[in-house]
Amino acid sequence: MEKISMVSLGCPKNQVDAERMLATLKNAGYEIGAEEADADVIIINTCGFIEDAKKEAIENILEAASYKTEGRCKALIVTGCLAERYQNDVTEDIPEVDVCVGIGANGRIAEIVREAMDGNRQNRFAEKCDLDLNGDRILGGYPFSTYLKIADGCDNGCTYCAIPKIRGRMRSRSIEDCVAEAQKLANGGVKELIVVAQDTTDYGTDLYGRPMLVELLRALCKIDGLVWIRTLYTYPDRITDELLETIAAEEKLVPYLDIPIQHCNGEILKRMNRKGDQESLTALIEKIRAKIPGVVLRTTLITGFPGETEEQFAELDRFVAETRFDRLGCFAYSPEEETVAAEYPDQIPEQVRIDRAEHIMERQLTIAGEKNAERLDTNTVVLIEGWDDYIKCYFGRSPADAPEVDGKVFFLSDRPLVIGDFVTVHINDTLDYDLLGELKK
Ligand code: SF4
Numbered sequence: 001m002e003k004i005s006m007v008s009l010g011c012p013k014n015q016v017d018a019e020r021m022l023a024t025l026k027n028a029g030y031e032i033g034a035e036e037a038d039a040d041v042i043i044i045n046t047c048g049f050i051e052d053a054k055k056e057a058i059e060n061i062l063e064a065a066s067y068k069t070e071g072r073c074k075a076l077i078v079t080g081c082l083a084e085r086y087q088n089d090v091t092e093d094i095p096e097v098d099v100c101v102g103i104g105a106n107g108r109i110a111e112i113v114r115e116a117m118d119g120n121r122q123n124r125f126a127e128k129c130d131l132d133l134n135g136d137r138i139l140g141g142y143p144f145s146t147y148l149k150i151a152d153g154c155d156n157g158c159t160y161c162a163i164p165k166i167r168g169r170m171r172s173r174s175i176e177d178c179v180a181e182a183q184k185l186a187n188g189g190v191k192e193l194i195v196v197a198q199d200t201t202d203y204g205t206d207l208y209g210r211p212m213l214v215e216l217l218r219a220l221c222k223i224d225g226l227v228w229i230r231t232l233y234t235y236p237d238r239i240t241d242e243l244l245e246t247i248a249a250e251e252k253l254v255p256y257l258d259i260p261i262q263h264c265n266g267e268i269l270k271r272m273n274r275k276g277d278q279e280s281l282t283a284l285i286e287k288i289r290a291k292i293p294g295v296v297l298r299t300t301l302i303t304g305f306p307g308e309t310e311e312q313f314a315e316l317d318r319f320v321a322e323t324r325f326d327r328l329g330c331f332a333y334s335p336e337e338e339t340v341a342a343e344y345p346d347q348i349p350e351q352v353r354i355d356r357a358e359h360i361m362e363r364q365l366t367i368a369g370e371k372n373a374e375r376l377d378t379n380t381v382v383l384i385e386g387w388d389d390y391i392k393c394y395f396g397r398s399p400a401d402a403p404e405v406d407g408k409v410f411f412l413s414d415r416p417l418v419i420g421d422f423v424t425v426h427i428n429d430t431l432d433y434d435l436l437g438e439l440k441k
Contacts, residue, residue, distance in 0.1 A: 005039035010047025016149040018045040023136035028110035048082030050334040065096030075116040104130035128168035144420035145192035154198035159340035186225035201238035232258040244291040260300035264319040296400040298327035304353025306344035330360040372430040407433035
């Protein structure tokens with residue numbers, strides 16, 4: 001049977017889609033997991049929501065295309081958000097691509113590969129809602145930590161964001177389907193479950209008529225084998241007291257919240273079609289920190305949004321300095337075609353957008369280092385992810401570290417340890433984003 005290589009780019013939600021396609025291909029008898037150079041078919045599962053992501057996708061597609069001329073690759077297939085967003089333009093602009101597959105057609109990937117190998121190079125698109133959110137997965141990453149995608153699409157309509165156009169309206173999976181998958185993952189050895197969607201706090205509104213994240217989290221906490229349950233992509237307006245009290249009360253719910261706020265200035269947020277202002281956000285963050293002692297807060301910001309004045313940027317800079325988020329990512333605004341904000345007349349020059357983002361990240365680097373220094377001479381639980389043969393120590397993550405976006409804990413041990421186990425580490429040194437320590441005796 002043909003060998004398949006899958007390269008998945010972008011966010012965890014896209015990664016889950018790739019894992020489902022791999023399971024479909026494996027169940028159809030294909031050999032998966034091949035290196036690109038050894039593959040008969042290469043699938044690039046793309047991200048496509050901002051300029052940088054599109055560039056990365058095209059670079060990966062062109063690199064894969066080189067294996068068609070030099071390697072054994074017979075078919076190059078592009079899936080994911082870039083494919084969904086640009087459709088036939090992908091194969092018109094990049095003739096090396098044999099088939100472009102929209103997200104609604106992911107479920108037919110095995111048939112598409114078969115036909116591509118037989119010479120049928122027709123692009124495949126379907127309704128976004130045809131994307132099956134359930135089904136088997138071949139997990140990428142660590143076998144003890146993975147994502148649970150509870151919904152796809154988004155109804156929030158932020159004016160800068162192309163995701164609703166790519167992924168459509170929000171579609172929640174049923175609580176039963178989510179719990180069944182989580183149970184299966186736990187039976188398979190998963191200990192850390194990371195709950196994701198475009199907006200996890202809106203989960204269930206379409207299916208149950210009201211947000212049901214709390215009910216879902218409580219149900220997930222009942223699953224034996226799961227140790228850490230972490231929630232990402234919450235929406236500030238939908239953070240309820242009940243959610244905070246549940247996170248504080250349930251031992252398995254990691255005291256970690258990812259709340260992309262994007263900005264703090266009321267006028268800018270309004271033009272983003274988001275609510276709130278510095279006052280309401282400050283009050284929300286104070287409430288979260290009061291209700292969940294020791295909570296780790298991650299956020300995401302956008303600088304250089306159309307019309308952002310020096311004063312409004314200075315306000316954001318002060319807000320970051322005063323709020324002292326534990327984790328923060330900041331992106332320069334990327335005008336995306338077919339979004340409302342891209343049509344706003346008062347666009348900010350690109351270099352100014354980038355300079356502002358870099359300024360915020362420099363400020364956050366200082367804050368991150370200071371916050372890490374506060375953890376000196378303390379103990380923390382660590383989920384062991386591996387052994388670093390170069391610096392001869394183990395590494396892993398504490399409850400304060402989400403995978404792929406946050407720091408690590410590097411630590412020495414006087415005895416062999418098992419990857420995937422939880423241990424207690426005494427922190428005896430700190431870096432800006434990482435911690436150093438040794439296994440607690
Ligand atoms: S919440 Fe806003 S930024 Fe996030 S996916 Fe939805 S529309 Fe995009």
